[in-house]
Amino acid sequence: ETGVTQSPTHLIKTRGQQVTLRCSSQSGHNTVSWYQQALGQGPQFIFQYYREEENGRGNFPPRFSGLQFPNYSSELNVNALELDDSALYLCASSLDAQPQHFGDGTRLSIL
């Protein structure tokens, strides 16, 4: 059974740029959730996708957007990057609601 995989593992961008992070769900899972984990904090919910539709969003601006594909993999896109976007971005997949299984994350640094 393949777990949740995320790519890339690390990324460095500058302010104003755009970034795309990718996530492959665990086999058999149909729901993907994205979280942002700032240094020293717990993960914060960004949004969730269920069967290719956005299924809820946390307190994040519209420049954070996503996609889920027919194979249930997912992308997180962030436009107009800001310094505060520097964080570990975690993807979690689940069959329907839970439990959510997390990948190792993408560490995004904004210069």
Added chain:
Amino acid sequence: AQSVTQPDIHITVSEGASLELRCNYSYGATPYLFWYVQSPGQGLQLLLKYFSGDTLVQGIKGFEAEFKRSQSSFNLRKPSVHWSDAAEYFCAVGAGTSGTYKYIFGTGTRLKVLA
């Protein structure tokens, strides 16, 4: 509002000693509760979960947690800590609204194990 509080930011224990990590939650309905562990540079690994039934739940790596509704707590315990348990531990409550199911996490407790 839904929230999770982990009162201890750092905890240091000696190898072989017992461990208890505290977690308090605020949630209007019956909560689904989770403990995750995060090693440096890694994602979150699920240790255990509580959905319903027996309030003492067993997890992986010898961990257990007890749900106490009257105290709104879900404390994590281990009878004998190993050096490899050094990591950050997160408590989370599953919150479902309007078809969305998200996890609300505490700020974490960093565990240091002394040899």
